[in-house]
């Protein structure tokens with residue numbers, strides 16, 4: 001017997017319609033690529049999204065067509081999120097920091113028909129265009145005054161001109177909630193980029209999940225500034241979560257340096273933010289240098305890479321900001337776990353509470369997870385046993401876009417994350433490594449992340465990476481690569497002594513190499529594939 005409730009499909013356009021109707025005067029503030037701040041309300045954002053949908057239709061865009069963006073976090077990008085998905089097309093956000101050959105692969109694999117881009121990326125787009133035959137128009141996200149006098153682009157259109165030619169009345173179509181809404185490629189840390197095609201349903205369910213108190217805990221009283229780019233897994237769902245809750249939204253544009261961020265935090269009264277560890281390290285240093293404090297910032301999410309415990313601690317103790325450690329991937333929309341304490345943990349000593357917060361966190365409703373051994377046998381949730389992390393749920397990938405062998409991705413309905421983790425009885429998950437990064441020494445596994453976290457806790461260390469290098473007896477042994485803080489001199493022997501008593505003796509790296517910098521991926525993660533290549537011939 002079926003239930004008798006209305007069969008209303010979940011649609012992305014409904015989020016913005018809701019905010020425009022019930023939070024009409026709530027602001028969206030955005031730092032323009034051209035300079036200066038742009039300020040308007042959900043009411044106006046909705047009108048402009050409707051104009052844009054009309055403009056897309058006039059350019060011949062229809063259901064299922066891919067429309068790409070190469071853009072910062074700004075109000076025009078926000079309008080594209082809603083106009084493209086809202087009309088039934090697919091909003092394909094591209095990470096401009098990827099290498100040119102990855103970008104070409106992605107644009108051609110997605111078969112984007114239009115590509116919207118910010119002024120910053122004009123030189124990049126001019127280089128890409130000759131190799132993207134199926135892109136019909138390149139749309140510069142600016143007004144006429146900022147159009148280049150001359151360009152090599154075959155068909156350049158102006159965003160503001162497109163909007164100006166259209167009426168602000170548009171009826172958002174109603175369609176099946178499983179309709180594709182947006183497309184994101186994985187950042188290629190371990191492989192060629194792979195397309196993850198989200199649906200309206202998965203996006204809406206993820207938005208509800210992101211709003212929960214043990215997740216982002218955002219309400220209409222919050223002012224939200226996503227530092228995480230809108231080209232990095234849909235800014236972790238924030239552009240969808242804010243209109244659902246009626247939060248004020250602050251978009252930082254291209255200004256991701258600590259001083260520009262701090263200025264916006266203070267000026268706009270930001271209460272909640274989200275970003276990768278590298279961003280928060282930069283901000284922490286800036287705050288310390290000027291002995292600054294935040295006026296309104298209370299809570300932020302750190303994720304995308306393991307957050308060193310020292311960073312969590314510093315934000316809590318020195319800046320009175322709660323950082324919530326979160327884990328996820330492009331394939332999980334991305335939120336999988338967030339680290340918040342249960343009430344029974346509040347009576348624990350401070351160090352034990354901190355140890356829980358350092359973990360990647362507890363699973364949120366909508367995601368189910370387990371760990372398995374090499375034979376696929378489920379491992380206990382004792383916080384000690386570690387194995388391959390598997391997940392499933394309504395906002396977890398079922399297949400990659402254009403998969404060579406469709407139907408092969410999941411095993412018995414579970415998606416293999418490529419991460420290695422422990423889970424405890426309360427559901428706290430802790431990543432011990434990526435399956436490709438774990439160091440296999442004499443048949444036992446050593447967590448490279450644990451060794452890196454300890455290294456960066458040393459006062460002279462700015463950044464650290466640990467990789468496995470070949471060893472005649474143990475097959476692989478850990479090598480510690482260290483970037484020292486400016487003006488700090490610390491020896492290899494001292495760093496190795498620093499591990500004593502903190503890890504099992506056989507986990508201590510065999511050697512230390514000092515480097516000027518470490519390679520990162522487009523999303524700020526350590527690029528260990530490159531490090532392994534660079535140190536392939538290393539002799540211990």
Ligand code: ADP
Pocket residue numbers: 186187188189190233302303304305306307325326327328329330331360417418419431434523525
């Ligand atoms: P890519 O897989 O190409 O790097 P993603 O942005 O999807 O692109 O990265 C997801 C991966 O990032 C996860 O599988 C995990 O290895 C890592 N990751 C994300 N958040 C965390 C975290 N809090 N701690 C440790 N690793 C993390």
